[in-house]
Amino acid sequence: MLTERIWSGNSLRNFHYLIACAETGEALAVDPLEWRMCLDAAARRGWQIRQIVNTHEHSDHTGGNAGLKHATGATVAAHERAAARIGGVDHGLKAGDVIRVGRSVELECLDTPGHTLAHVCLLSHSDPPALYCGDTLFNAGAGNCYNGGDPEALYTTFVTQLARLPEETRVYPGHEYLVRNLEFTLDREPGNEEAAALLGTARRQDPAAAVVTTLGREKRINTFFRLQSPEVIARLRESFPEIGERPDAKTVFVKLRELRNRW
Numbered sequence: 394m395l396t397e398r399i400w401s402g403n404s405l406r407n408f409h410y411l412i413a414c415a416e417t418g419e420a421l422a423v424d425p426l427e428w429r430m431c432l433d434a435a436a437r438r439g440w441q442i443r444q445i446v447n448t449h450e451h452s453d454h455t456g457g458n459a460g461l462k463h464a465t466g467a468t469v470a471a472h473e474r475a476a477a478r479i480g481g482v483d484h485g486l487k488a489g490d491v492i493r494v495g496r497s498v499e500l501e502c503l504d505t506p507g508h509t510l511a512h513v514c515l516l517s518h519s520d521p522p523a524l525y526c527g528d529t530l531f532n533a534g535a536g537n538c539y540n541g542g543d544p545e546a547l548y549t550t551f552v553t554q555l556a557r558l559p560e561e562t563r564v565y566p567g568h569e570y571l572v573r574n575l576e577f578t579l580d581r582e583p584g585n586e587e588a589a590a591l592l593g594t595a596r597r598q599d600p601a602a603a604v605v606t607t608l609g610r611e612k613r614i615n616t617f618f619r620l621q622s623p624e625v626i627a628r629l630r631e632s633f634p635e636i637g638e639r640p641d642a643k644t645v646f647v648k649l650r651e652l653r654n655r656w
């Protein structure tokens with residue numbers, strides 16, 4: 394399986410992905426907003442884009458569908474409950490569906506509500522595994538929930554699905570927010586040395602060459618995976634004394650998400 398990450402350079406800081414079969418050159422585009430950039434990247438690699446997947450219904454992920462479909466004849470797939478809102482969707486997706494790209498690539502659909510209630514992540518069981526996670530999980534952060542989402546559902550997605558994936562899973566989110574997210578992690582957990590070291594690197598980095606994290610690393614630098622950290626809990630109690638000394642993980646997650654909304 395081949396992955397090309399395409400940095401949009403737009404104000405929303407979108408990442409697009411092409412996932413291709415090394416044997417046939419057939420490719421799938423994930424959330425191709427700046428669709429001409431995806432077309433150019435495919436041409437450079439000698440790939441043919443045959444499929445489009447939208448991780449969810451927001452227009453910054455679906456706005457390139459029509460252009461790319463017109464240019465390539467690609468089919469469009471999205472969560473079955475997002476399809477009507479997106480329009481022009483050929484295949485509705487649900488948990489456990491397998492998308493094949495060419496002869497060698499299989500992507501499992503995970504139903505991952507939270508950022509919206511009709512969000513899919515694509516999981517490749519390759520070596521190493523890869524997760525294309527839209528606006529559910531960002532590098533060092535989590536998607537917001539104020540445009541059709543639900544923070545408790547996002548918590549459940551994090552804990553029951555994402556956290557259980559192999560540590561070496563490569564994380565491919567829909568936006569590049571690493572610096573801002575690391576700053577939030579360090580605001581919550583100033584003693585997190587790995588996050589501090591990565592922030593130094595990230596500040597000097599061209600977003601087009603941004604680091605690709607793994608799930609194992611996310612568990613160390615992403616405050617939304619660090620719900621048991623004594624420092625995170627102690628800092629959170631300064632803002633929300635009512636959560637008590639031993640808040641449950643869901644409460645910690647939801648309160649972190651609430652703080653991040655206004656941070």
Ligand SMILES: [Zn+2]
Nearest residue numbers: 449451508528
């Ligand atoms: Zn979104």
Ligand SMILES: [Zn+2]
Nearest residue numbers: 451453528567
């Ligand atoms: Zn987005």
